[in-house]
Amino acid sequence: MILVNGVNGGAIDPLDRGIAYGDGVFRTFPLYAGRVPHWHRHYTKLANDSAKLQLACPPRDLLENDLQEIAKAYTEGVIRITLTRGTGVRGYAIPEKTLVTRIVSLSPKRSFIAGADGVRARWCRLRLAIQPALAGVKHLNRLENVLARSEWSDAAIAEGLLLDANDHVIAGTMTNLFILRRGDLLTPQLDACGVAGVTRDLIIERATQARVNIAVTTITRETLLNADAVFLVNSVIGMWQITTLEEKTWNVHPFGEQMRSWLTDDQH
């Protein structure tokens, strides 16, 4: 099911700036028992990311109407909200009057590799570019992710880890990353590149509430390899622990259960 500006089965104008320039933002999250867990967080991110691109985020109730429309027909699946700057004349300049295109789609939740026993990961060769003007924003310019994900086809490998041009660990191709070191949690700073996900925010907050030390910091490949555990998170998969990273292996760490509980203790 796909709603384009609220219309089921709507199509996109070939002159939409979403296609022309990747001029827009998106979010992906699960529909679960007919509801969107942490919807207020997803909306806030969409609004904040839109603001960084000078894009007029639609009012919350318009998007909630779309979600309710989908929830009438389905109770489970993965929702993606895409906002583009709409149809424009040719040229990079932002038109004076733009009408945002909003796409709200539901797709079936794919059967991901079960995460409970840990997953296999690899290092990607591609380095994320340093671009502070876009860092953290989940915008539609995602060729780096596409190229990085194209580096492997082995279905047993769940995720690829990305370094940036300074060789700092940033994220997986579709996940944020946390490492556990002597009881403390560390997660990469995302002021140079990467996407700041809702689940990442949630874990940072929950860890703080649970009085677990949490540091948003620079992480090197060595720091990661010497960690007690490495966790990947996003809204759709929840949490995966990496138990194999090329030559390196880890046992399943009990801390993972605590992190999972943080993701499910509050569905609001």
Next chain:
Amino acid sequence: MILVNGVNGGAIDPLDRGIAYGDGVFRTFPLYAGRVPHWHRHYTKLANDSAKLQLACPPRDLLENDLQEIAKAYTEGVIRITLTRGTGVRGYAIPEKTLVTRIVSLSPKRSFIAGADGVRARWCRLRLAIQPALAGVKHLNRLENVLARSEWSDAAIAEGLLLDANDHVIAGTMTNLFILRRGDLLTPQLDACGVAGVTRDLIIERATQARVNIAVTTITRETLLNADAVFLVNSVIGMWQITTLEEKTWNVHPFGEQMRSWLTDDQH
């Protein structure tokens, strides 16, 4: 007039990876007297850029059919060819079977600032990110250009100049750049970022044939400011000389006429 996969007035699937990830490439060039000057160069660039993204570029005759269809109805305008990786399931991984979406559109040639007397330019604050994996390719991830172009709205300013993260001069937001220094031509290296345009290639070749020294090299802001002349080029505008760059001014330089003649001496 817009052809989507050869169909006039066709629309785009909202699940197209062009929108989802900016997963594709494009080219923009004029239709002139019912013909596309340097078409073989534009097609070669499209094919080469597609290859860099592992995208199957449509055969040349398919695109030529589209161009002929447009030339039946119009003789002048600006053509944009966009190729995307087509409709895909959710996720960054490139689907095993993809059907490229091709969009061929004609838009009216806007009345640009007349270039004969030189144009005004400014420096952009945004720095282009260093990404060798995508450098030179005219892909659909163009948020940097959109953000840079949004830095000014004064219609008297024709172009903004872009530096990269290393403070090297790379290009204008929509143009390639040449500088004239003591009779030699210099143009920025594009192995870290930027788009390698057809007109840039053409000038490099024509300069070589005309025994003008041409260097593809690192250019600093100081080198540019101390140049005898600075020229901006692309397929649509042809060539503009910058005569005002913020505080700095230049006279119209006679070398500009020679460059213009290189662009028009061979329309094939």
